[in-house]
Structures are given as structure tokens and as C-alpha cells.
Amino acid sequence: MRRLVILTGAGISAESGIPTFRDPGGVWEKYDLEQVATPEGFRRNPDLVHEFYNARRRDLLRVEPNAAHLALAELERSWPGEFLLVTQNVDDLHERAGSRRVIHIHGELLKVRCEVCGRVFRETGKIFTRTPCPFCGKPGGLRPHVVWFGETPFHLEEVYEALIRCELFVAIGTSGTVYPAAGFVEVARRAGAHCVELNLKPAENAHLFHEHRYGPATRVVPEWVREVLEESLSGSGKAL
Known part of the structure; x- marks a missing residue:
């Protein structure tokens, strides 16, 4: 074979x-997936979503x-x-x-995508709602390069x-x-x-x-x- x-x-x-998602004590017992892992949640409260993924990015860098x-x-x-x-x-x-x-x-947690210019780049630090894209310079267009519920x-x-x-x-x-x-x-x-x-x-x-x-x-x-x-x-x- x-x-x-x-x-x-x-x-x-x-x-x-790295915690699992659906097991007892997993991520979705601690967070509302509708708020932090859907396009609708991101549109409602991008600050909360960025806070969630900034924390996960930080935690990932601590493990091997x-x-x-x-x-x-x-x-x-x-x-x-x-x-x-x-x-x-x-x-x-x-x-x-x-x-x-x-x-x-x-998708990948250590990557960010700009919805204005479409560029994807590696990011190990924090991203905020008004962080400008390093390529097009536009603020407000960055999002985690991960697939949320409802996305392909x-x-x-x-x-x-x-x-x-x-x-x-x-x-x-x-x-x-x-x-x-x-x-x-x-x-x-x-x-x-x-x-x-x-x-x-x-x-x-x-x-x-x-x-x-x-x-x-x-x-x-x-x-x-x-x-x-x-x-x-x-x-x-x-x-x-």
C-alpha cells in the first residue's frame, strides 16, 4: 500500500x-461558539473574537x-x-x-487574513479590530485565517x-x-x-x-x- x-x-x-473542543471540559463548554467561531459572531463583536484568538495563539506558542x-x-x-x-x-x-x-x-491559528486585499500572513502576536493590514494598510479588515462554522x-x-x-x-x-x-x-x-x-x-x-x-x-x-x-x-x- x-x-x-x-x-x-x-x-x-x-x-x-491543547484542549479539544467537544470533550468534557473542552473549548465549547467554556465559550459560546456562536459568539467566537462564526462569521455572524465576528460581525457582531470583532473585539471579542480577536481576544479569543489572541489567547489561543499565545497558548499555542507555549506548547510543543x-x-x-x-x-x-x-x-x-x-x-x-x-x-x-x-x-x-x-x-x-x-x-x-x-x-x-x-x-x-x-485554517491555521498562526495566520491572519485581510478581507480587504486578500493577503494571508503569519502572525504570532496580538491582532485587534483596528490593526492595519501590513500589506494594504487598511484597518479593520483582519481576521483569523481559520474556518468558522458555516464556512467552507x-x-x-x-x-x-x-x-x-x-x-x-x-x-x-x-x-x-x-x-x-x-x-x-x-x-x-x-x-x-x-x-x-x-x-x-x-x-x-x-x-x-x-x-x-x-x-x-x-x-x-x-x-x-x-x-x-x-x-x-x-x-x-x-x-x-
Whole structure:
């Protein structure tokens, strides 16, 4: 199995100290998503939205990639075929771990977009409602470069092209409830791919996977990566 697509969700970054969204104690128990994660909320109160994302940006810079992120970076370096890592996460822990072939379908927390000129740029500090765009100079047009509820995820055409060609699909740390990502396994399965779930507990769509491994991401992901690399390099043709 040479064509590999991996999907990661909040569960892979939780052990680095980034809270999940829907689990008990998660982000949406503490914040009203309608206020801070929708276009309507941003129009109503941009100051509140910027305050929320400034805090998340600050917290992200305080954490580090964990063993699961590092294992996937090693897998990418050693994989003897096509490799694509699709993440629902807006953090940059995959990149900091060394992953290069990464698609962020929900955007990136450390990037800001100007709705006046359309430029996207990296930002690790604070952004406020009247902060001018460093490119066009216009104030009031900056927003987090993330996909809010009601908006279309990024790069879906590229992702679906990879899914219909892949031979192995792996979902790591996902809830199986957020679409379109929750439907990726169905696309891959229809294309004939072997589908593997690596998760702390079964996702809502766990029944669609051929294989399941449950436990902390920092344990199950490195274990699976070691096995799949040994088998791929031995020429067995199996990636189970």
C-alpha cells in the first residue's frame, strides 16, 4: 500500500496541552461558539473574537509537538510512496515536528487574513479590530485565517483527489462528527482503501473502519508507525 492519506483531529494535540473542543471540559463548554467561531459572531463583536484568538495563539506558542506528531513526521520521511497529512487542527505542531506534506482544512491559528486585499500572513502576536493590514494598510479588515462554522473548509478538491486514489487511510484523534472530514473514510473506503482508526476511544463513525487501535495518541501512533514502516520496508505490501 503505497498511497497513504492521514487525517488528524484534536485528539493528537491534546497530549501537548491543547484542549479539544467537544470533550468534557473542552473549548465549547467554556465559550459560546456562536459568539467566537462564526462569521455572524465576528460581525457582531470583532473585539471579542480577536481576544479569543489572541489567547489561543499565545497558548499555542507555549506548547510543543508530542511523540505522535514526531512519529508522523518520521513516517513521512520514510514512506516509500505518496503521502498526504490532512489535519482538522489549526495548530502548527505537525510542522514543528517536521511534517512537510500538510493540508490544514480548517485554517491555521498562526495566520491572519485581510478581507480587504486578500493577503494571508503569519502572525504570532496580538491582532485587534483596528490593526492595519501590513500589506494594504487598511484597518479593520483582519481576521483569523481559520474556518468558522458555516464556512467552507480549505483545499477540499485536493483532499478528495488524494482520497479516491489512496490505498491506506488513517484517522487519528478525530471525533467522527465534524463534516466533511467525518465523511473522508467513506470516500476512501469506496475507493478500496484499507481504513485504520487510531483514537483514544471509538469515534462516531468507527464502524466504517477496517481496523481500530485505541489508547493515548503518544502510544498508539508511534507503535503503529513502527509497524507500518517495518512492513513497508520489508516489502510485504501490507500496512496493517
